[in-house]
Amino acid sequence: MVGIPIGIIIGFVGWFMLRYIVTSFYTVNQNERAVKTSFGRAQRLGKATTLASPMAEALRPDERERYAWPQLHVIRPGGPYFKWPWERVYKVSVATETVNMAQDLEDPTANKHGTILEAVTKDQLNTGLEGQIRYRASEHNLYAYLFGVKRPIVHVMGYFVAILRERIARFEAPETPLTDPDSSAEMNVMAGISINDIRKNLSLLNDFMEADCRSSEARYGVVLDASLITAIDPPPEVESALAAINTAHNEVSSDISLAQAAADQKIVQSRRAVEIETLNAQAEVEPLVALAAQLKALQTSGPGALQAYVRNVRLQLYAQAHQVILQEK
Numbered sequence: 001m002v003g004i005p006i007g008i009i010i011g012f013v014g015w016f017m018l019r020y021i022v023t024s025f026y027t028v029n030q031n032e033r034a035v036k037t038s039f040g041r042a043q044r045l046g047k048a049t050t051l052a053s054p055m056a057e058a059l060r061p062d063e064r065e066r067y068a069w070p071q072l073h074v075i076r077p078g079g080p081y082f083k084w085p086w087e088r089v090y091k092v093s094v095a096t097e098t099v100n101m102a103q104d105l106e107d108p109t110a111n112k113h114g115t116i117l118e119a120v121t122k123d124q125l126n127t128g129l130e131g132q133i134r135y136r137a138s139e140h141n142l143y144a145y146l147f148g149v150k151r152p153i154v155h156v157m158g159y160f161v162a163i164l165r166e167r168i169a170r171f172e173a174p175e176t177p178l179t180d181p182d183s184s185a186e187m188n189v190m191a192g193i194s195i196n197d198i199r200k201n202l203s204l205l206n207d208f209m210e211a212d213c214r215s216s217e218a219r220y221g222v223v224l225d226a227s228l229i230t231a232i233d234p235p236p237e238v239e240s241a242l243a244a245i246n247t248a249h250n251e252v253s254s255d256i257s258l259a260q261a262a263a264d265q266k267i268v269q270s271r272r273a274v275e276i277e278t279l280n281a282q283a284e285v286e287p288l289v290a291l292a293a294q295l296k297a298l299q300t301s302g303p304g305a306l307q308a309y310v311r312n313v314r315l316q317l318y319a320q321a322h323q324v325i326l327q328e329k
Contacts, residue, residue: 145221
């Protein structure tokens with residue numbers, strides 16, 4: 001039997017060291033988190049699931065069983081760490097990223113090459129939306145991000161767009177002095193669902209989207225930090241009509257503001273007049289109250305004190321009078 005050459009043995013040992021020992025050390029950057037699998041199974045934290053974490057509060061009762069993802073052992077930034085040849089390390093960036101909400105990651109030509117996202121309002125107008133989405137991977141639900149969904153950001157983008165279109169389709173502006181319950185129902189409907197109302201309530205719409213998408217962390221392991229809808233473009237054929245409506249609305253709002261300011265001024269003046277008259281009445285009543293208290297004190301001091309006081313007052317009045325008329329007894 002011919003022996004194996006020493007060079008082959010040395011080469012095999014060197015290849016093994018390079019392939020399985022040297023490359024078994026790894027590090028995790030500051031904006032990364034890592035998960036390690038052994039024979040394809042991720043290292044878990046016992047039987048803990050996402051249902052025990054605060055993120056599960058955003059799930060509906062019928063979704064809790066479906067999105068009960070296991071909690072994993074997350075490797076923090078640092079290193080070097082070591083892994084065995086049968087282990088694999090998945091690194092995930094947890095830095096916040098920004099993406100155009102009209103961008104379709106699977107079809108770059110969709111939504112006019114990722115520039116405008118179309119949606120239909122409640123009054124049946126096709127509008128164009130522009131804006132951005134800020135998102136990041138959730139280090140508290142890396143199982144869903146790595147193993148639950150094939151392409152998490154693509155899935156979350158579709159989820160976000162579906163919710164946004166539904167919210168636009170049923171959006172109604174909050175009640176204002178022009179849309180109070182005492183007004184006609186037709187005026188309320190038309191004033192609360194137009195593109196103008198959506199434009200004036202962009203911050204409210206963004207808040208609605210953040211609230212509606214809060215469950216994405218528990219569902220897919222992606223945290224939507226904010227949705228920034230920056231512009232809503234109406235169809236060209238209704239742009240001039242909307243401009244006229246805006247002008248009329250601004251004029252009506254100005255008239256209402258002036259009327260309200262005049263009414264507030266009159267109310268303030270009336271309140272001031274009431275305060276002045278109240279103070280005058282108190283000034284007139286105060287001496288009478290003091291005199292009554294003084295007479296009561298004199299009456300309690302002795303049987304003749306009150307008569308003496310009345311006599312002294314009469315004498316002072318006589319001294320000041322030019323003419324006195326006395327009734328004959």
